[in-house]
Amino acid sequence: SQKKFSGAKVALLGAPGVGKTAFAVRYITKRYIGDYDSNKEMLYTYKPREELTLEIMDTASLVSSEETEKHYRWGDGFVLMYSITDRQSFLDASAMKDSLLRVKGQDVPIIVVANKADLASVRLVSEEEGSSLAEQLDCPKYEISVADGYQAVSECMQELLIQLKKDFVK
Ligand code: GDP
16 A cells, blocks of 8 residues: 655755745735844744644754754755846755755755745846756746745645655655
8 A cells, every 4th residue: 555645754945034934824824014023033833634643844044054954954855046136046046956955866856946036126046947946946936925825835836746755755
């Protein structure tokens, strides 16, 4: 008989201020508060459905440290975030991609999330650059605004769950 996919650990990776806390809170509560206690590491437990328990780590975002490597080892799946208004956050995401691939290998369940699409008028990272980052991870990229709504956040997590489930039955 087939093993049931009953749980997974998801780590949110990205530079400070890109919206990781907003993303986690939006996914779990459907709400957007707008003012978050940034840069504190938080571990949430969330059951998107009865038979599935997710542990979601809102990491306190450093590109390269022992802590970060610990998060890489801890996670089954990853959300790699940057803000389209913050060029450095894109460079940080690219650097995290490299170190994550070293730790987890090319088949790691992951999605790239380019956040703050509502601020496109002050965009500093092009859609193409984001797509190229996702190509290097062989994963989907979503350009979203956590501020604008729940739907896009939910779609991102659905995709990650599909990848996690595939990885689980492998
Ligand atoms: P973290 O450090 O990655 O956890 O980032 P936060 O979730 O704390 O968000 C940093 C700031 O960006 C906060 O002031 C949020 O309100 C804001 N923010 C998060 N998501 C969005 C978004 O989609 N659009 C806009 N305009 N602001 C956002």
